[in-house]
Amino acid sequence: MTENWSNKRKIVNDPVYGLINIPSEIIYDIIEHRYFQRLRRIKQLGLTDYVYPGAVHTRFQHTLGAVHLINNAIGTLRLKNVEISSDEENAVTLAILLHDIGHGPFSHTLENNIATEFGHEDLSLLYMQELNKEFKGQLDLAIKIFSNKYHKKFLHQLVSSQLDVDRLDYLRRDSFYTGVSEGVISSDRIIKMLNVVNDQLVVEAKGIYSIEKFLIARWLMYWQVYLHKTVVSAEQLLLKIFKRVKYLIKENKEIYLSKEFDFFFKAKDKNTHAILENFSIIDDNDILALVKNWTNHEDKVLSLLSKNLLNRHLYKIEIQNTPFENHKIEELRKKASVKLNLSKDELEYFVFTNHISKEAYSVLDEKIQILYKDGSLVDIADASDMLNTSILSKTVRKYFLCYPKEIINI
Numbered sequence: 001m002t003e004n005w006s007n008k009r010k011i012v013n014d015p016v017y018g019l020i021n022i023p024s025e026i027i028y029d030i031i032e033h034r035y036f037q038r039l040r041r042i043k044q045l046g047l048t049d050y051v052y053p054g055a056v057h058t059r060f061q062h063t064l065g066a067v068h069l070i071n072n073a074i075g076t077l078r079l080k081n082v083e084i085s086s087d088e089e090n091a092v093t094l095a096i097l098l099h100d101i102g103h104g105p106f107s108h109t110l111e112n113n114i115a116t117e118f119g120h121e122d123l124s125l126l127y128m129q130e131l132n133k134e135f136k137g138q139l140d141l142a143i144k145i146f147s148n149k150y151h152k153k154f155l156h157q158l159v160s161s162q163l164d165v166d167r168l169d170y171l172r173r174d175s176f177y178t179g180v181s182e183g184v185i186s187s188d189r190i191i192k193m194l195n196v197v198n199d200q201l202v203v204e205a206k207g208i209y210s211i212e213k214f215l216i217a218r219w220l221m222y223w224q225v226y227l228h229k230t231v232v233s234a235e236q237l238l239l240k241i242f243k244r245v246k247y248l249i250k251e252n253k254e255i256y257l258s259k260e261f262d263f264f265f266k267a268k269d270k271n272t273h274a275i276l277e278n279f280s281i282i283d284d285n286d287i288l289a290l291v292k293n294w295t296n297h298e299d300k301v302l303s304l305l306s307k308n309l310l311n312r313h314l315y316k317i318e319i320q321n322t323p324f325e326n327h328k329i330e331e332l333r334k335k336a337s338v339k340l341n342l343s344k345d346e347l348e349y350f351v352f353t354n355h356i357s358k359e360a361y362s363v364l365d366e367k368i369q370i371l372y373k374d375g376s377l378v379d380i381a382d383a384s385d386m387l388n389t390s391i392l393s394k395t396v397r398k399y400f401l402c403y404p405k406e407i408i409n410i
Contacts, residue, residue, distance in 0.1 A: 012064055016169075016176050020068040024090050026138055027067070030097060034280065035127055039063060039101065041283035045174060046106040047234040048225060050312055052178035055225075059100050059107065065173055066096045069165040070158055073191050082196045084155075091141035092155045099146065099159055099166060101127045104279065105287045109235045113242050114264050115279050123279065130276055157201040162361065163190070163211070163368050171217055174225060183221040186210045195371055202371040203380075211368060212384055219360040227356050229400065233317040236402055237309050240349045241291065244302045255302075256293045258286060301346050315350075315402035324353050324401045335407040350404050357397040 008028040012020045022028045030036055039060040048055040074089050084092075102123025104114050111120060118126070128146060132139035144150040146159060158165055168187040175183030193207025203211055225231070248255050249265055257265060260278040264270075294306040308314065318324075333351045336342060342350065361368070361381060370383040381388060 014061070014065060014068070016065060016173050017068050020064055021071070023067070023071055023093055026090065026135065027093060027097060029135070030094065030131065031064075033131065035101060035131065035276075036060075036098075038280055038283055039103070041285055042103055042105060042107060043284055044107060044170070045178075045225070046109040046231075047238065048178070048228070048231050050234045050314070051228050051230045052180070052225065054177045054179055055174070057173060057177045059103050062170055062173055063097055063100055065169040066099070066165045067093055069168055069187060069191065070096045072188075073158055073165060073194055076191055076194055077196060080195050082154075087141060088145075088152065088155060091139075092145050092158060094139055094142035095146040095155075095159045096165060098128050098131070098142070099124055105282055105284045106235075106238065109238055110242065110287075113239070114261075114282070115275055116264075117270075118275075123276075126272060126276060127280075130273070153199050154196045154201045157366065161201065161366050163201065163203070163214070165191075167218065168214075171214070171221060174221060175217075178225055180221065180225055182224060183217050185214045185217045190214060197369075197371060197375075197377060200366075200369060200377075202369040202377060205370055205372045205383075208370055208380070208383060211370070211380055212386055215360050215380070215387065219358075222358045227358065227398075229317050229319050230314065232319075232356060232400060233314040233402060234309070234312075236317075236352075236354075237305060237314060238287075241294070241302065241305045241309060244299070244305060244349060245294070248299055248302065253299065255297065255299075256290070258282075258290065260286070261290065301342075301349055304340070305349060313405070316405045316408060318401045319398050321398060323355075323399050329353060329401065332401075332403045332407065335410045336404055339407050339410060340404065351402070353399060353401045355397050355399045357395050359393055359395040361393055 008022065008025055010022045010028065012022070014020050022031065040058055042059045043049070043055075044057050044059055044062050045055045070093055074084055074092070078084055100120070102118070102120040102125070104110055104120065115123060125143070125146065128139055128143050132143060141150065145155045148156040150156065160166065168185065168190060171183050171185050172187050175181065189210045190203070190207060193204045193210065195202050195204055245255060246265065260282050263274070263278045291306045291309055294302050295310060297303045297306070329351065333347045336350050337347055340350065368380040369377045370380055371377055381393065
């Protein structure tokens, strides 16, 4: 932090947007901080590369992309006479830079499984507060914006809303790295159509088709990528591994853990600083190292689950719109019990059912407002000719059933 700003005027060559500028000295210093550098070792899409091999991009890349988009958005709004001071620009950029710093290994897959007391947004705020101490209050305004406690609410909406730069980046970036063209959106055009009315972020009417495409793209990306059934199978396998580990610890069985995981899984008194310090060390590589070690564990359930994850020997998964019938589940459990020599308690790790759900647009959250030339504002769900509230806001729930592939032909 003693370098001159002239030495910190960096540009990053991003495959999605081209050259990205680091806009200020404090942004550079936060990027260089060890808390932030950890995001290089956290994959944006967790285990999605088990289906789309190109999906190995990181939270680090995504966050820099979001910084680029928020700076473009600020430039657009200023051209439309929206007052944004240099301090506010810096603060909202810091807020988006740090919005994902609380993500743990494999991103959403292990949410609440390591630092069980906190979600990733809670941890992001705690990290911002910790960094604010180190940077002597330079993040005060950023924290207010991130927490939606600043009087200019549209700044928070740029960071977190149903049309924020976080979503604009991850849809375009995830589409790029997975090769799924359905996720391609016109992020540049959407940003050019932004405006502010009554302290609310709005979209000018001529951008309505880009918003429709954005909502459809997000919907398709969820079911084609984020909730792809094989991705769900892989994520469930990792979750079952962690469930078994916690069970063995509870039963006082000997199991190898790194110092940081020993802290999270065994320590009784955890202060916030210790949580942040230990969490800031662990990443995807640590999980894989542990799983490799557990392949040789004497517990056959943990050993088999760990081998399956490393070798991509995933559960067979079925998905349907209604719950699975109990007799089918019981029949699969009997087959698994015989084939794998499993007890009744052990079967729950190999044959199980649950559900996934998603909606395209929430009518309960802050709405995406379309601004017409006469000054009127209309919710996108009502303004769209192609989409309507019943379609956009409907929560689609799908039920899945997982079981070992080995029992299919029994």
